[in-house]
Amino acid sequence: MELLFKQRTGDSKNTEKSIIAYFNGKNKPQISTKIKVKPSNFLNQKVVKIYDKHRINALLDRMRLLFKEEQLEYKRKGLPLDKAVLTRVVNEALGITEVKEGEIKLYTEYVPLYMKRLDKMKNNSGEIGLTKQTQKTYKSNINCYNRYEKWRVENGYSPMSLQYGTIEDMEAYQDYLEDEMEYSADTINKRIGMVVAVSRHAKKRKHKVSEDITEYDVPSKQPRKREDIVFLSNEEVELITTPIEDLPDYLLNTQRIVILQIATGQRISDTMNYTSSTFTENEGEITGRIRQQKTNREISIPIVGERAVGIVKTGLFRAISHQKYNDYIKELGKRAGINTITKSKMVVDKRLKEVETEKYKLITSHTFRRTALSLCFLAGIPEYHILNISGHSRVNMLYRYLGRDEGGEQRTKELREMMLKAFE
Template sequence: MIQIKRNLIRSIEKRKKEGILISENVPIRLRINYHGNRVDLQTGYRIDIAKWNSDKEKVKNGAFNKRGQSSSDINSGISDLEIVIEDLFKSCEVEERIPTPQEIKTIVKNYKTKGVSGLQEKNEITLFEVFDLFVKINKKLNDWSEATISKLLTVKRHLHTFNPELKFSDMNQEGLADYLIFLRTEKLMRNSTIKKQLGFLKWFLRWSNENNHHQNEDYKIFKPKLKDAPKTIIFLTEEEKKKIIEVYIPESKQYLHRVRDILILLCYTGLRYSDIYNLKRSDIKENHIDTTTIKTCDNLIIEFNKYSKAVIQKYKDIPYENEKALPVISNQKMNDYIKELGELAEINTPTRQTYYVGNKRYNEDKPKYELLGTHVGRRTFICTALSIGIPVQVVMKWTGHSDYKSMKPYIDIADETKKSEMNKFNLL
């Protein structure tokens, strides 16, 4: 996912009449600067210059304009407009593209046409406005990551595509079933993906119900049966790790050296990509890493082994921005480059992925390198640790897992690995 730097500036338009600055009933403008572009938008609101706070970029408390709109109505209306624009940018970041100025103008025009910006009075808050509120409030309360926000904005986008006029009353048993079919037939989603989408939707419907935005509780009893295959855990075997460590990297692909180092560190610490990305020099101690995880806020102490220590030592004297300990690139690029590294190392064992779309089962065989990403490091660490006999409770202290249920798939893999290793005696 890319990050688009932008800033939104509210200001009063400076207009003159016969050489004299107009000071009453002046339009409020919203200017967006991003990626070398400047877009000026009319908010649809006006205010006297004397009633405008330039420092805070808002109408002064208690002020009214000529149409009788209060400062709270105007400031809130402009904030709503900014949320719509931010949603567009965040969606574009997920899609890894830069929105055009015309695209911004069009989405703002469509938003105004619906009468939710302040050009018309709002009679009732809509489902999509409540969704914006849901994201805005919980982002502040729970310090949501950009990844969580992006996932929720994707949910909102799917709902809007399904029905731009969607209401809470539409989310009954029939409506939810129609939405499920839409995700399957229009968005071509697998059952596993649909489960996640419905989980996010139910989360929003539960929150909005608890906060008295609707009384429709059909979501509580909507439990469709979606077939799903057991999740395949992709990890690197000892032989595959050796291949990656020893593979020759050509001069034209020198960037893969750092990618390999970070992958090795993931494989020998069990940390998530987000924790490696945010690792600070202050987290590095003499014999261990002492860090608080981004996802779960767990404090972890992970002792060094010779592989993890070697990577840390390699970069210890190289300065990076924000006191970061390592040269970690974006997750998307990292995933792409790990696949490239895996192909170079000939990690090409045919690997089967099984999934369901509706009741139809699909089997998809791919070379293993196509399935590699940053996630493979943590999974490799767990599988390796269990297979060499490290007690599961010790592994859980390193990884931050809180229950055995989440560790069971790894334990099953470790058991299978031990069986295959024992069979080697039969070849003697």
């Protein structure tokens, strides 16, 4: 008896399908591994022809090994294998573990226990049970924090400890919400408030919880002072995307990411998730279908730049941490000659200061997203198309993000001129 894998059947060969784990016993129990690939990328029990194949195949091999260990243990005890074995094997390989309340050390370990108690909590009227809408809001806030923890680990930091969490941990989450997710001040207030609420709930249940978390001051709804918005001109975009001689491999890979981020105008957290299945080709035209983490919407963006098309057709890129990306793009900008002396506000030693420096030092992952959206704006692409690309829900939010005409004076002037012509 051995652990085997297959895919769910379906008509479309271009749609990703779950890989199913099962063993060839009497009843053939099966369970989804939560891993999805296209049928053309799953052959002979292995994933092939995609960038992530090595990681996924390692997970499948890990499941096979764990299954053999469970099989030996059950044989020793004289017990038949069942679906519970499959569930345990898949969850352990994926890092999903059931934590007992007395063993909780991390904030994320307490969250599942907190979620199980939503139906037993008191609402504002003092009655037992929260409304479905309130529970939905709680789940949304917690899903956001889980994405942050994933981002945190990818950037070389350990998960936040429930007992030893610090003010710096909370400030780092606030920075993530502001800079990576681009949330409004009101949304940031709610997201941070949820972490504080969950931690206080854990403290009431006699868990050891850091006061730096439970007593953290939820940020006011006024946005903090920000660094100046930095854009690249068309000429600078050409410089940083043109092939550069003698680039080391890590900067060649970084340049490929830059080209696709400019081509799609997405946040770097979404860009790093691109896979071969993100892009489809029909009659020579390539389209990116991208699931935005912040809005949870799938958008379609045509890929039109020659360099971007070439990257899609030649295997995309190796995903790297956001911290490395922000470091590498400055080095890439320096090699590309983006060295115009620029005045700007930037954070130095945790303080916002006016500086005068080479422009490449001011480049961040947001620079390319803002540049892409700004170039669309200047090219006269209608606002509703740009909103679809950016994920902003309102025009004034888009304008604020681009640092353009926040008060609407220019739009009012343009409308006045058009109305004068219309009613002459």
